[in-house]
Structure formats: C-alpha cells, structure tokens
Amino acid sequence: MEPAFVNNYSPPAPAVHPPSDLSSTEPYDINFAFPLHPATLTSSRVRITPFVPRLHAQEFWNQAALHYDALFRYYPTAPRDLAEFLEWMEYFRSKEEWCTFAVLDRTGGEERFAGMLSLINTSGRNLWSEIGFVMILPSFQRTHVARTAIALMLRYLLQTPTSNPPGLGFRRVQWCAHPGNAPSIGLAKKMGFKEEGLLRWLWALPDIECMKNVGVEVKRRGEEKPEGWARHTAVLSLCWDDWDDGGLDRVKSIADL
Numbered sequence: 001m002e003p004a005f006v007n008n009y010s011p012p013a014p015a016v017h018p019p020s021d022l023s024s025t026e027p028y029d030i031n032f033a034f035p036l037h038p039a040t041l042t043s044s045r046v047r048i049t050p051f052v053p054r055l056h057a058q059e060f061w062n063q064a065a066l067h068y069d070a071l072f073r074y075y076p077t078a079p080r081d082l083a084e085f086l087e088w089m090e091y092f093r094s095k096e097e098w099c100t101f102a103v104l105d106r107t108g109g110e111e112r113f114a115g116m117l118s119l120i121n122t123s124g125r126n127l128w129s130e131i132g133f134v135m136i137l138p139s140f141q142r143t144h145v146a147r148t149a150i151a152l153m154l155r156y157l158l159q160t161p162t163s164n165p166p167g168l169g170f171r172r173v174q175w176c177a178h179p180g181n182a183p184s185i186g187l188a189k190k191m192g193f194k195e196e197g198l199l200r201w202l203w204a205l206p207d208i209e210c211m212k213n214v215g216v217e218v219k220r221r222g223e224e225k226p227e228g229w230a231r232h233t234a235v236l237s238l239c240w241d242d243w244d245d246g247g248l249d250r251v252k253s254i255a256d257l
Contacts, residue, residue: 020053040165046148069210074178076203114140128172151255193236
C-alpha cells in the first residue's frame with residue numbers, strides 16, 4: 001500500500017542578518033508594522049524613540065559591557081560583543097511585529113541615553129504586544145526612568161486612536177520575566193500588571209555563565225550528564241479593562257504624565 005503522506009521537510013538555510021553600518025547616514029528603516037505616535041511616547045522627563053544603531057549602539061554597548069553579568073543574567077539570550085549585538089538588532093528589525101526603542105532621560109538639561117526596551121510579538125489581529133528586553137543602564141536605575149518609560153509605552157499601546165494623545169488601542173500588554181528577577185516583576189506590578197502564571201522550561205539557555213547561574217539544569221532520568229540549562233518564565237499582563245478601570249490614573253500618578 002502506498003503511503004498516504006510524505007515528509008519532505010528540509011531545514012532552511014540560516015537567515016543572514018548583516019549588522020548595521022554604524023557609519024551610514026541613511027535614515028534607518030525600523031520596519032515596524034504599526035504607526036508611531038511621538039507625542040504619546042514623550043513626557044517632560046523621558047522620551048522613547050526608535051533605537052538607531054549608528055546613534056545608540058556604541059554608547060549602549062560601552063555601558064552594558066562594563067556590567068555584563070548584572071545586566072544580562074536574567075535575559076533568555078544575549079550577545080557577547082558589539083558585533084553580535086548589532087546582528088541581534090538587525091534580527092529584531094527584520095521582524096515587522098518587533099521594534100526596539102531607545103530610552104532618553106530629559107531631566108539633565110539635555111537628553112541622555114538611559115537604556116532600551118522592545119515591543120515583541122505584536123499582533124494587530126489580536127491587538128496585543130509584549131514589552132520585552134527592557135534594560136536600564138546602572139546610572140539610571142532606581143530613578144524615574146524605568147517607571148516613566150513603561151508608563152509611556154503603556155499609554156502608546158492601550159490608549160485608543162481617538163484619544164489625546166493617541167495610541168494603538170490594543171487590548172493586552174504582556175510582560176515576561178525570569179521568576180527570580182524581583183526588580184522586573186516588582187516594576188511590572190507597580191505599574192499595574194497582574195500575575196497570570198509560570199511557563200515552565202520556556203527557554204533553552206545559551207552557554208553563558210551568568211545565565212546558567214540563575215537557570216535550571218536539565219538532566220534526564222538515567223543520563224549521567226546534564227543536557228543543558230533552561231529557565232522558567234513568569235507572565236504578567238495589563239489589559240484594556242484594567243486600563244479603563246483605574247490603570248490609566250495609576251500610571252499617570254506614578255510617572256507624572
């Protein structure tokens with residue numbers, strides 16, 4: 001009897017994401033499928049703008065490399081040097097549902113680069129996005145910067161398009177964190193996110209020591225050696241009904257919008 005099906009799958013060639021040319025003066029194409037509203041992403045103390053490698057990458061990496069273990073240990077993956085970071089950014093840029101932003105502090109008389117964050121897995125069909133890969137540089141931690149940046153991003157995602165200032169009118173904003181990353185989970189809860197649960201074994205970790213130190217060893221029954229390291233992920237969300245039922249007022253009071 002002839003088989004009813006075959007499986008002719010072969011893995012595609014690895015995608016090539018050439019790093020950005022830091023010397024280029026051409027406008028940087030952020031390749032994001034959704035409109036940006038600069039006024040919505042700006043307050044008197046913080047401004048969020050697309051991350052442009054030639055403007056922000058070197059400054060970011062100069063600071064991040066000095067505090068690599070502390071900044072990246074709770075990440076699910078991480079670049080090892082500036083070249084890998086630029087490849088990372090190009091991979092993000094290639095996805096039209098992802099966008100990376102620079103966080104600029106405005107309180108010192110002139111704007112200063114304070115960190116970065118991304119929107120990932122954004123769905124126009126289902127009206128949701130995830131705030132991810134948030135990293136505030138050490139000199140701006142425990143200040144107004146993180147909470148104000150998250151407040152601006154929530155306003156951008158959850159305000160309706162007819163609001164003033166306008167937003168995307170999404171229904172759900174997701175926040176994921178390493179279960180041991182108390183500052184990240186604490187910030188999310190402060191901003192009004194609600195815990196939803198734990199996704200076990202979600203990420204296979206790379207061979208980076210600081211990540212393995214806070215990861216979980218994977219060792220199968222009967223095997224002498226572990227097969228690798230992984231991490232669980234805590235999931236929180238802030239949704240449109242939370243926003244309408246006091247979430248907007250809460251964010252305004254916390255971030256002085």
